[in-house]
Amino acid sequence: MLPKPEVSASVSRGVLTHRVKAAKGQEVRFFERAANVSHQIAMGSGRTRFTPAFGPAGRRDIVAQVIQDGGIRDEIKVASYVAGKPARAGRVRGVKLRRSGSRVVVTWKRAANAGGGYVFNGGGVSRVLKGRRVVLRGVPRGAVRVTVQARRKYDEAGGPVTKARG
Numbered sequence: 833m834l835p836k837p838e839v840s841a842s843v844s845r846g847v848l849t850h851r852v853k854a855a856k857g858q859e860v861r862f863f864e865r866a867a868n869v870s871h872q873i874a875m876g877s878g879r880t881r882f883t884p885a886f887g888p889a890g891r892r893d894i895v896a897q898v899i900q901d902g903g904i905r906d907e908i909k910v911a912s913y914v915a916g917k918p919a920r921a922g923r924v925r926g927v928k929l930r931r932s933g934s935r936v937v938v939t940w941k942r943a944a945n946a947g948g949g950y951v952f953n954g955g956g957v958s959r960v961l962k963g964r965r966v967v968l969r970g971v972p973r974g975a976v977r978v979t980v981q982a983r984r985k986y987d988e989a990g991g992p993v994t995k996a997r998g
Contacts, residue, residue: 834905839896841910848873848880848894848911859899866892866915886985889917921945921982921991929976929998936968936976936998943982943991951990954978 838853839860852860854876862874864885869892871885884892894911897904922944930937936955942964943950950961955968955976960983968976975997983990 834900837896837898837906837908839898839908839910841894841896843894843911843913846881846883848882850874850877850880850896850910852877852896855900857901858905861897861899862910863895863897864892865895866890884915886918887915889915891915918984919945921948921984923992924950924980924982924994927978927980927994927996929978929996931971931976931998934970934972936971938966938968938978938980938996940964940980940994945984945991946982948983948985948990951981951983952978 835855837858837860841848841850841862848862850862854860860876861872864871864873866887869885869887873882874880892913892915893909896908896910898906898908924940924943926941928939938954950964952959952961952966955971955978957968977997979993979995981990981993
């Protein structure tokens with residue numbers, strides 16, 4: 833019979849302090865867990881600065897996963913903390929439209945926290961993009977109206993909408 837794992841941890845201001853007294857053949861990994869969130873933060877003993885994984889605000893548990901000879905032996909809740917709400921995607925700035933005949937090139941500057949790309953609407957086109965450039969072809973003469981919105985993640989609403997005409 834193997835001895836019970838000795839594991840402890842605490843969280844303060846984004847730093848996980850973790851201690852492990854591991855038996856032979858044992859490894860301990862620390863995870864942040866909440867609804868729809870499971871993110872490995874550290875292994876073994878030490879102090880680890882971390883950023884909360886993307887997910888809802890609220891209580892997060894720190895769970896020590898004890899691995900014995902390659903298989904999961906136990907999971908122990910060792911600490912918890914309260915995560916704040918994720919930063920909202922920023923406003924897209926510097927939207928420019930350049931026309932050449934029936935072709936319009938739309939570019940814009942990077943928005944803060946735009947990890948989920950951009951939502952583009954204009955010239956009869958609606959797309960979710962990773963990049964910051966769209967080429968519209970076959971656009972008739974006259975004003976073109978576009979909107980660009982940054983998104984924090986692909987599955988959530990974005991930041992403020994930026995409109996432009998050209």
